[in-house]
Amino acid sequence: xxxxxxxxxxxxxxxxxDVSMNCxxxxxxxxxxxxxxDPGEGPVLLIALYKAGELTSNGRLTAQFGITRKDSFLxxxxxxxxxxxxxxxxxxxxxxxxxxxxxxxGTLLTVNP
Amino acid sequence: xxxxxxxPRYKIxxxxxxxxxWCNPISGxxxxxxxxxxxxxGPKLLIQFQNNGVVDDSQLPKDRFSAERLKGVxxxxxxxxxxxxxxxxxxxxxxxxxxxxxxxYFGPGTRLLVL
Numbered sequence: 476x477x478x479x480x481x482x483x484x485x486x487x488x489x490x491x492x493d494v495s496m497n498c499x500x501x502x503x504x505x506x507x508x509x510x511x512x513d514p515g516e517g518p519v520l521l522i523a524l525y526k527a528g529e530l531t532s533n534g535r536l537t538a539q540f541g542i543t544r545k546d547s548f549l550x551x552x553x554x555x556x557x558x559x560x561x562x563x564x565x566x567x568x569x570x571x572x573x574x575x576x577x578x579x580x581g582t583l584l585t586v587n588p
Numbered sequence: 589x590x591x592x593x594x595x596p597r598y599k600i601x602x603x604x605x606x607x608x609x610w611c612n613p614i615s616g617x618x619x620x621x622x623x624x625x626x627x628x629x630g631p632k633l634l635i636q637f638q639n640n641g642v643v644d645d646s647q648l649p650k651d652r653f654s655a656e657r658l659k660g661v662x663x664x665x666x667x668x669x670x671x672x673x674x675x676x677x678x679x680x681x682x683x684x685x686x687x688x689x690x691x692x693y694f695g696p697g698t699r700l701l702v703l
Contacts, residue, residue: 479630481630505688506688506689515696515697516696516697517592517679517681517694517695517696517697518631518679518694519694520691520692520693523689523691525688525689563630563631565630567688567689569688574619574636574683574686574687574688574690575621575633575636575644576631576633576692577633578629578630578631578632579630580628580629580630581628581629581630
């Protein structure tokens with residue numbers, strides 16, 4: 476089955492620093508998504524990417540859909556303490572009525588005030 | 589707008605016991621998903637419903653797991669009998685439909701510990 480390799484596994488940064496994390500796949504996806512999960516909660520969608528090469532921003536977050544459709548990255552600029560959490564990439568292939576998400580293992584982000 | 593509701597939030601059982609989880613999706617959402625999230629992993633899809641029909645249950649361990657969405661609204665996921673490796677967070681998600689890029693909204697999850 477499809478597998479996503481997400482890196483780094485964890486990051487410990489100072490408030491104000493920029494952060495970059497990425498995701499690679501052994502096979503292509505038609506949609507890439509980035510989610511954030513806070514402790515005790517379900518994942519919340521941050522950014523969705525629908526076309527190869529697409530670069531999308533949402534406030535301090537920027538994400539790109541790789542040209543090969545096998546990778547994506549997420550950047551967070553000027554980090555703040557509330558950015559703490561686990562960030563997941565997810566790929567969606569589609570086809571028929573099956574639009575399941577395949578998730579990476581997550582990047583745990585800690586921001587030191 | 590109310591989000592996806594799940595209950596219970598926490599459950600502790602002994603192995604070989606049975607357990608059931610309940611999910612109420614966002615009103616009007618036709619598609620409902622159950623995911624299993626083991627500690628340190630991303631969520632893994634167990635089953636997807638479109639209204640009251642099953643679209644994908646290829647990763648559901650059918651010898652012990654079952655799920656239903658009889659009236660096409662809320663859903664229950666059951667484990668019988670539970671094993672130690674079933675300890676995980678069970679997440680329910682819903683979306684308006686089943687289209688590429690359709691946003692899936694997740695509930696807070698049910699945390700299951702099997703002793």
